Every structure is written in C-alpha cells, then in structure tokens.
Amino acid sequence: MKARLLGAGVWARGLTCYADLVDLIGSDKSLQNADFTTPAPASIPSRERRRAGLMISMAVEVAHQACDHAAVMKAEIPSVFTSAMCDTQITDYMGRKLAGAEKLLSPTRFHNSVHNAASGYWSISAENRASSSYIGASSHSVGAALLDVISLVNDVHEPALLVGYDLATEPPFDDVFAIQETMAFALVFAPLDFRSESDLNVMIELNCLQIRDNPQAQASQAEHTGLKHLAQANPMGSAITLLERVADERLPRCVYISSSAHTMLKIDLALTGA
Numbered sequence: 001m002k003a004r005l006l007g008a009g010v011w012a013r014g015l016t017c018y019a020d021l022v023d024l025i026g027s028d029k030s031l032q033n034a035d036f037t038t039p040a041p042a043s044i045p046s047r048e049r050r051r052a053g054l055m056i057s058m059a060v061e062v063a064h065q066a067c068d069h070a071a072v073m074k075a076e077i078p079s080v081f082t083s084a085m086c087d088t089q090i091t092d093y094m095g096r097k098l099a100g101a102e103k104l105l106s107p108t109r110f111h112n113s114v115h116n117a118a119s120g121y122w123s124i125s126a127e128n129r130a131s132s133s134y135i136g137a138s139s140h141s142v143g144a145a146l147l148d149v150i151s152l153v154n155d156v157h158e159p160a161l162l163v164g165y166d167l168a169t170e171p172p173f174d175d176v177f178a179i180q181e182t183m184a185f186a187l188v189f190a191p192l193d194f195r196s197e198s199d200l201n202v203m204i205e206l207n208c209l210q211i212r213d214n215p216q217a218q219a220s221q222a223e224h225t226g227l228k229h230l231a232q233a234n235p236m237g238s239a240i241t242l243l244e245r246v247a248d249e250r251l252p253r254c255v256y257i258s259s260s261a262h263t264m265l266k267i268d269l270a271l272t273g274a
Contacts, residue, residue, distance in 0.1 A: 003189040007070025009062030012183035043125040058184035059118035066186035071197040074126040079161040082145035084235035143259030159190040180233035
C-alpha cells in the first residue's frame, strides 16, 4: 500500500512541534535534561479544557498541528487514535479509589477514562463528525495503527489522521509496562494523487512481513543522539524513528515497525516526484 505523508505533530520533553524535531536533528543536543511543557490547546473550548487531562491535551494539540501542517480540512478528516496503555493516571486514580473505603469517583475523571476520550475532545475542538477509531496493541500499537490508517486512506481515497500518545508510568504500572517518557505524535496521510500546500510531501510504501519468515527483520531504532532515548522510552517512540528518517535524508530510507508479535511493517520512504 502507498500513501503520502503530508503533516506531522509532536509533543514530548523538549519538543513542542515537528519543527523542533527537525532542529534537534541538526544539532548535538539531548532531550533528557530538557523541560516538559504541558500543552494548553486553545482549540479545546474552555469548558472542555477544564476537564481535559494531560493525555487529552497532548492528543488534541498534535492532531491540530498535523492537520495545519498538512493543510487539510480538520472538520472532514477521519481519524485513528492509538496508545499502548491509554491514560494510566486516571486508571491509577480509579483503582486506588475503588480499592479504598470511600468508593466515590470523580465524574470528570470517569468520563475521561474511556479509550476514545481523546478522539471525543478532538472531534469537539475541530467540529469533526468523520469516523474515528481506537487501536490499543501494547508495544505494537504504532505499527497496528499505521496499518489501519493507511488501509483507510486507500479505501476511502481521502486524507486520514493518526494520533498516538502514552504517559510516563509510576508504580504499580512500572511492573506491568514501564514507560519512562510522556509523548504524543500525529501524522496525516493522503492518497498519492492528493494535492496539498504542505511542505512535507513524502511517499511511503508499506508492506507487512511475517517475522518468522524474515528473522533478520528488526524494528528500526532512532540514530540521532537527541532522539535515541525518547524513541526507546515510550511505546509511541517508533513514530519518532519514522519522523527522524523522514526529516533526515542521510539516513536509510526504510523503517521497520512491529505491528504484532508475528508481523513487521516495512516502510519505504521517497520524496514525491522522485
């Protein structure tokens, strides 16, 4: 399957947009000592903004960034949202409340505990009524969601938005799935013949490989000093590896991302018109 990558958004420690990632690649800076800035997306109406937690704020922020970058209509674009663990802060809160003597949950936090909470806030902020789905596949979430969103682009023949996010974990979640860094990303894909004013026009070709038939196929890792830790410290990090290779043409024009315990996505990159 083939598609165009038209836009990207990123939020993490030291990164508040895709341009920050590109600038980092051109330097020898590290993100590990950078500050994490909490996003406050003005696109979310004030009433909903008061209810939104960190995960939702990040997801909505990067979704708007990617759509702006891609120059697509926010109100019309279908979407796929993904996360390995979803909002562990709320899950931890609810678990502790229900295990305690006073089993009274905050209606707002309970409202935000469902896996499609972020897509709901996105739809409100963008006045978007297009289809939206959620995929959770643990450490394979990015690959599974990439397969889904690019299939969607080829099926409906229109742009589609992919949004991924995970929060850094604390005990007891560290024993289940340790996540060291908080981050979110968003990507906008479109059919090959789609025309856009975006300055990011990269053709991607996606192939699904059976790992058992390709023992040499290993998930790609970020190569720049400033991105290595982030790409390994969050299950959404494989998107960082993909964006690194999109931004730096000196790197291999191929990325491997796992989509399940048995399959690997092989993604080839080429500038449109190349």
